[in-house]
Amino acid sequence: MFAYLNAITAGLIAILLFACYIRRSTAAKKPQPPKAAGAWPIIGHLPLLTGSQVPHISLGALADKYGPIFTIQIGIHQALVVSSWELAKEIFTTNDIAVSGRPNFTAVKYLGYDSVMFGFAPYGDYWREMRKIISVELFCSRQIELRKHVIESEVETSIKELHKFWTEKEMAQATFHATAGSDRKEVDRCRKAMREFFDFLGLFVLRDAIPFLGWLDVGGHEKCMKKAAKNLTSLSVNG
Structure with missing residues (x-):
């Protein structure tokens, strides 16, 4: 019995080793982009991107050194x-499908309802179905024409708000906020929630780079994201 199990185990190990060898041999035959030097253990090139220079300057310097494509x-x-x-x-x-996927960042997990939002969903059957629905039901000429009055109203409101912002004095604006009532407070609450949403989407979270250290929640960003997600859900339900 033990000899039989040992034979099966040895066979599985041999198959895995052979598969790894084939995969490595196939990858070696394909031209690979150069890999930038200077990566640290575990954290990689994160110190380079979080240094004194802004990321695009640092990446531009690497492009000058390694060429127009590198890793x-x-x-x-x-x-x-x-x-x-x-x-x-x-x-x-030519290779659009290969780059159509979207990484499941921590902010997307909490604020995008685990990648259910169309803009953050990974490429696949769900994304294709949502794209079809949006193209037919939302962005077709007939639907745009039906919602024309809404678009015009929103543009007019935005222009009025811009005019108000640039013409009213700061004291008058503060007085308005103090006396406007609950409707104005609800608008401000909605704006705050949306501002937090976009701020968190652009925030670097340790879990995105080093998943097994995500439980540390350095900076408490994940806790704040969960709270912001609850606020967004509350606005959606109450609205």
Whole structure:
């Protein structure tokens, strides 16, 4: 019995080793973009991107050194950096499916309802179905015409608010906020929630780069994201 189990185990190990060898051999035959040097263990090139220089300047310097396409290490993830419009055009036309996926960042998990929001959903059956529904039900000529009055009203309101913002004095604005009542407070609450939503989407979270350290929640960002998600849900339900 034990000999039989040992034979099965040895066979499985041999198959796995052979599969790894085939995969590595196949990958070696394909041309690979250069990998930027200077990656640290575990954290990769994060110190480079969080240094005194802004990220696009640091990446531009790497592009001057390694060429228009190269890879960097962001935590345990490998990222492809492209700085040539010719290559970018080829990627998003010839190889568009290969780059159609979206990373499941922490902010997307909490604020995008675990990638259910169309703008954050990974490429697949769900994304294609949602795209079809949106194209037919939301952005078709007939629907746009039906909602024309809403668009015009929103544009008019935005222009009025801009005019009000630039013409009223700060004291008058403060007085208005103090006396406007609950409707104004609800508008301000909605604006605050949306501002937090977009701020958190652009925030770096440790879990995105090093998932196994995510439980530390350095800075308490994940806790704040969960609270912001509850506020958004509350606005949606009450609205």
